[in-house]
Amino acid sequence: MRKIIKNGTIVTASDTYFGDILIDDGIIVMIGVDLDDEGAEIVDASGCYVFPGGIDPHTHLDMPFGGTVTVDDFESGTIAAAFGGTTTVIDFCLTSKGAPLKSAVETWHRKSAGKAVIDYSFHLMVSEVTDEVLAELPQIIEEEGITSFKVFMAYKNVLQADDGTLYKTLLVAKEQGALVMVHAENGDVIDFLVRKALEEGNTDPIYHALTRPAVLEGEATGRAADLTALADSQLYVVHVTCAEAVWKIAEARKKGLRVFGETCPQYLTLDQTDLERPDFEGAKYVWSPPLREKRNQDVLWNALRNGELQTVGSDQCSFNFKGQKDLGLGDFSKIPNGGPMIEDRFTILFSEGVQKGRLSLNKFVDVVSTTNAKLFGLFPQKGTIAIGSDADIVIFDPSVERTLSVDSHHMKVDYSAFEGMKVTGEPVTVLVRGEFVVRDGLFVGRPGYGQYLHRRRFGEA
Amino acid sequence: MRKIIKNGTIVTASDTYFGDILIDDGIIVMIGVDLDDEGAEIVDASGCYVFPGGIDPHTHLDMPFGGTVTVDDFESGTIAAAFGGTTTVIDFCLTSKGAPLKSAVETWHRKSAGKAVIDYSFHLMVSEVTDEVLAELPQIIEEEGITSFKVFMAYKNVLQADDGTLYKTLLVAKEQGALVMVHAENGDVIDFLVRKALEEGNTDPIYHALTRPAVLEGEATGRAADLTALADSQLYVVHVTCAEAVWKIAEARKKGLRVFGETCPQYLTLDQTDLERPDFEGAKYVWSPPLREKRNQDVLWNALRNGELQTVGSDQCSFNFKGQKDLGLGDFSKIPNGGPMIEDRFTILFSEGVQKGRLSLNKFVDVVSTTNAKLFGLFPQKGTIAIGSDADIVIFDPSVERTLSVDSHHMKVDYSAFEGMKVTGEPVTVLVRGEFVVRDGLFVGRPGYGQYLHRRRFGEA
Amino acid sequence: MRKIIKNGTIVTASDTYFGDILIDDGIIVMIGVDLDDEGAEIVDASGCYVFPGGIDPHTHLDMPFGGTVTVDDFESGTIAAAFGGTTTVIDFCLTSKGAPLKSAVETWHRKSAGKAVIDYSFHLMVSEVTDEVLAELPQIIEEEGITSFKVFMAYKNVLQADDGTLYKTLLVAKEQGALVMVHAENGDVIDFLVRKALEEGNTDPIYHALTRPAVLEGEATGRAADLTALADSQLYVVHVTCAEAVWKIAEARKKGLRVFGETCPQYLTLDQTDLERPDFEGAKYVWSPPLREKRNQDVLWNALRNGELQTVGSDQCSFNFKGQKDLGLGDFSKIPNGGPMIEDRFTILFSEGVQKGRLSLNKFVDVVSTTNAKLFGLFPQKGTIAIGSDADIVIFDPSVERTLSVDSHHMKVDYSAFEGMKVTGEPVTVLVRGEFVVRDGLFVGRPGYGQYLHRRRFGEA
Amino acid sequence: MRKIIKNGTIVTASDTYFGDILIDDGIIVMIGVDLDDEGAEIVDASGCYVFPGGIDPHTHLDMPFGGTVTVDDFESGTIAAAFGGTTTVIDFCLTSKGAPLKSAVETWHRKSAGKAVIDYSFHLMVSEVTDEVLAELPQIIEEEGITSFKVFMAYKNVLQADDGTLYKTLLVAKEQGALVMVHAENGDVIDFLVRKALEEGNTDPIYHALTRPAVLEGEATGRAADLTALADSQLYVVHVTCAEAVWKIAEARKKGLRVFGETCPQYLTLDQTDLERPDFEGAKYVWSPPLREKRNQDVLWNALRNGELQTVGSDQCSFNFKGQKDLGLGDFSKIPNGGPMIEDRFTILFSEGVQKGRLSLNKFVDVVSTTNAKLFGLFPQKGTIAIGSDADIVIFDPSVERTLSVDSHHMKVDYSAFEGMKVTGEPVTVLVRGEFVVRDGLFVGRPGYGQYLHRRRFGEA
Ligand SMILES: [Zn+2]
Ligand SMILES: [Zn+2]
Ligand SMILES: [Zn+2]
Ligand SMILES: [Zn+2]
Ligand SMILES: [Zn+2]
Ligand SMILES: [Zn+2]
Ligand SMILES: [Zn+2]
């Protein structure tokens, strides 16, 4: 059945204009003034922005971590995403050394199938590059459409890969047309600092930040960029938090390297002092890399604006305060890392970015959707409002003033990192491939509606 | 009358898709698949790209310079522009110290009225900031929609303003919402170097380049950026030619400053050795700043790609080789500065940029059109293909292989800077506000069709 | 008559050792353990450092400025210098456009002859580079041994030279083996800022600082370095006050340029808030460039330590608070620029530098004496304690704790910029060419004893 | 017995003067003009420079490497050093994981005792920082006077320490007053590149350079500097070869960090093309890091001149071409790394540095002797010519023109890296603690004369 989104202000990464959108069979087939179509359902967007659906390139749903598992799975996580204006997520498929990659991918298919209410895809973690891995990778790319590999430079003895593995992954990525993603922190030194802090009896959440200083993120970021230069490959640095890391990315780009950087809403709005909240509440603000000193926020906003950073992901990774975060009572290193963010990413960027004059409307769309699609091989199917693209659309009312809270959010996790924060704007209606998932603030989607997305190789979009 | 551009690949600064465009009353009113409209004229764009018309932010038509005047005026110049895929030009209105600004603007209106075949606007040169000028500027902005001011840091004793004047202009621009443009070269030192070269009997065209070294462009660019920082204003550096200047702009942007840079096709493709062509042919390649050593070209392409530079202008300023350039026989300082470029800007960027893998299609549109419109207050009327925008459209056949030459170009000037150069692609059909100006390679426009454009204030787009 | 300085800790720019020094005929002829010499006068230096006499490369004695003249002339100024541990000063000989350089030098000889109690030399100000100046300069260098030229980039309409003049001076300096000194501030913009502040009724001393922001010093410093690169010449930036300027010098040196920087005690210890002292006392702290925000002090100390800056001058330029500084009551721009510093330079550097762990003893000697001698063609006659060098020696007691004050200083000026400041160390005995000028804290010198020093060309030392 | 060195031009890190030196009991006791001393032996230095003996902070004598051992031991090595003007060497004491540090030091004492003809000391390699190591280090510092620790960032699975170990070493060094030395190359990636090259059949010596690219040295240097910043400790980067590494050191120093850099004669004079010499001769030029592209040489000379780098070591590590270097025939990775350099370091720096105008005489002394002594706790006993210092003196005839060759050198190794190179200057006579070791070009020393030097803690000199 056809639909017409009427009278909204349509916004893409380059344009802002008034018009109507005709959707047929889940695809955008016409855009124009006063579209009329017999039998099409009319969706009124008066007074609203009509944005392409957000693309969250960085989520961890149903993910095991340190003996526990994230609260939100592909059902609650994607429902929350939809409420937040996000219509596609790319999750991380974790692998184990020695086990076939294929089996890991299958595990993630099992986690998501029948649950997701929006579309999704996977990145693949690479922890070693053996002959078996080398043999299997081209197949995974071909059959699964997984064209991005994640390497961890931190989490010593758990996820951390050595520089040789990172370099080999960069070489394979270049050869195969994939994008290498890095968690850039110096894991060896952090491991030492954490042990030392604990030995000295420094066990509070703030020590999570103090044992992962910004200089170690800057260092690792520069190292990854140097290896990328050597491999003549392409790199995507996830969750950039600080000036030290931004400068390394900017320097690499200045040399003409294909190096990209993502930041997250938490780093743009929260800061290290949140880790000092009393009653162990600081644990709610434990991400890795950690929240930084407030002065970094301006650097990050400016970097989004001037193109030093290109995207915003959520790094959604939710653990309950009660029962999970509190595993770290008396030992900050046992606090599960991560927090709920999938639902608020889009609105935070609008409210703190566009509304406060830090980002233009177009740049906002670019960083929460379009460039994410382009870098990860989903464009132009996803990431824009254009003829032929999937009708993944967010009708966003910028006049709504609301307060973020665990009471109103749709994630299952028992707290909000933004509890009490006033924001402007709300994604009131959200469509995925032309079907309503959220309509006038109500969930009308269906677990299992979300489709797995095979992605193109890097640079093919 | 209505028109439908059918079956082309539509490209904007963010999107690339297959579709049709319906134009009504000069405006884009609908974009879609298989558009049909009784009575609309069908324009076939099969196999072609459909681009928004190029916006050339930097031309000098009918301009006096050193006792002579540019060959191409608003008629021949805009015809050539149209053939080259450009549908709007912004020319520079020169002023004289002491004379009312208004009279200068009127002079330029007289030069252009009844002649231009495409739309146009003016920047205003500022050579002094007296109380009279301060009083007149707000009026000029309001009445004429001129929201960009040009200051020269070179051409000592002729156009050059001192740093105090530049700074005052930056203050006014901030207050009034205008953008300050600078020609950034150290005029005092160049003046000395030129005199010295002539005294030493070094009179050939190559000395034009040797007496305007890159370090003096870098210096002036950094100086202008520093004054912009102090004024918290906005700056646009015209015709950036070299790494030294790119780095200064990048550094300013890294700090969050509103500093922008433009380069030109000549700096991306020609180099200093062209000034050494025998038989005084080097004179054809005399621009200021001069062509640089070849290694700068990669820096400029990379800067366009990564956002360190934002736009490409032509700096069109054509003088005949015979009768004008030869004024400088025996004295390079008498060679009129500038060259023909208005016609080839768009195609050179496509052929050397997109075709050679240096720019994506979207970035190409961005630098030759969209960002130019945004920075100079013409967006969204101009600079994109979107509902409600003027139907300024270029149907571009990327399969054409052709050779640039004075024999085939439409400028009146008697040489081409690209004589014999093979390029890929041709703007076969060009519409301005829905009317054909060039159709299937033939001029079908009309002098006087072009309209003067009042522009918005900086940041209002 | 011979003297032996006994039992002191002798310190040079590289060495620190215990020993005795034998002086014969004003020259150091022997250094050793337990020197004995029949008939030599024994000067006990037990418990003291024995330093080479300080060389102050930047003084303005008996200098006209804005209708008044500095309080301290070559007599009181050099007496104060001697009390402060300085045995050579290099003063600035001001010139007037159109007048022969020679006559300016003669004027300065008249000011100094018969007055100076320590040795001295002159730099020559260059405000224009005409054919006459070009003809006269080689002669001045040859006959007067003046091998350093000063160019002002500020003081518009008074002392300011344009960039062409600076560049020509750099060329001459390279050719003739001289060092070009610049006062690096953007005079055009400062001129505007000053007028604007006054128009707006901002007349207090603090506006002196606010109208000469650090970015304008950084800008001018970078500009001078760029012109030096172009000329392949040598540059000495006087009175560097801020990070912005230090970075430009460091960048130039990184490229291998012969660019040097001097800072002054005031910038290392005082800051912009001193200009806000009540009762017009801020006027005492009016230097150009102005005192900066406190955070610059660390940058300056670090720059001295790591070699980004090379020397410390006093920029002695004393005006009485009553009768001179107060010319600027109600108009900060009329406050005579400068302050008393010749006497305290050496001790401040020791007390704030060596005693506080910021400079090693050797680096201290280097920046207050040795490198000054080397850069300005006085080495090895001056600037060290070595066989054959002039016996310009300071016996410095590091155990003295004292308080700086106008009550105890020897300058004639009616205030001290360091009133009440506690310092460690005192130059108790000072010899010039083997003769006592200060002995055990008493002046025993003689006006006219000081000799004019012909200096070597740059690089000849 | 006393000696007088007469009529030489004495040069220190700051001074150059004509004079005589009286030595008593191995100590410099007097310096002066026309010294006379009954009974003292007169050593004529007419026409010669009299330098403090060179201090080579980086040698590997009698060192096992890859199943073989360096040709030159503490006897032949120190004889060659003496002929080359070096009077003190600091060698590296290698340790094994798990074994007591003390036993390693004892091994090195056994290697040197009774053999060395000049004075010597040891650095201690640190490959792990266990509780045992932590317990033993203070003792080693106290008892052995070993105040510098070496950490390898390369040689994976052999010497390479991880970043945690480096960081812990930096912490201990700060606490104990020691200096951490790093071999800065990214060992993980090099390991991969070497394996890959061999697998691809690329076995020639040039692949040694191609598998250790400069970017990996730059990366590791920056990483070490970042960890030093975090630890607020002190770092000495050995054998800096390239612009990439120099810039990282300069950047760290600009921030005020105590980071120092050493380069070696081979990197200042030889380049990567030497590895392509035919008949496997390239193997003679296998150092790690490798020789670089020629353009790096200017960067290194400039860095010494402007203080970005502070010292020059030899990295002496000699292997015979026949029987040792040829272990790598058919597999470049088996070529023992290193070459003969102990004998030529001093002269190369004089001939290529001072004679060619790249270094002043004083800076030459500084980088080959004085700063080495200061950084490693030997000053003022060693590293200068001053009262009270050891009479370690080189009488150097700058008029000698000679040709370096295996035929004339005194190392036992069977080739010279500088075969056929013309140099200016020769250390004709060398004294250590006042005794002749080389006299008029003949060896007159005695194995076992050299003394082991306990060194002071960092910063105590
Ligand atoms: Zn992560
Ligand atoms: Zn993550
Ligand atoms: Zn221009
Ligand atoms: Zn122009
Ligand atoms: Zn000054
Ligand atoms: Zn001064
Ligand atoms: Zn090494």
Ligand SMILES: [Zn+2]
């Ligand atoms: Zn070594």
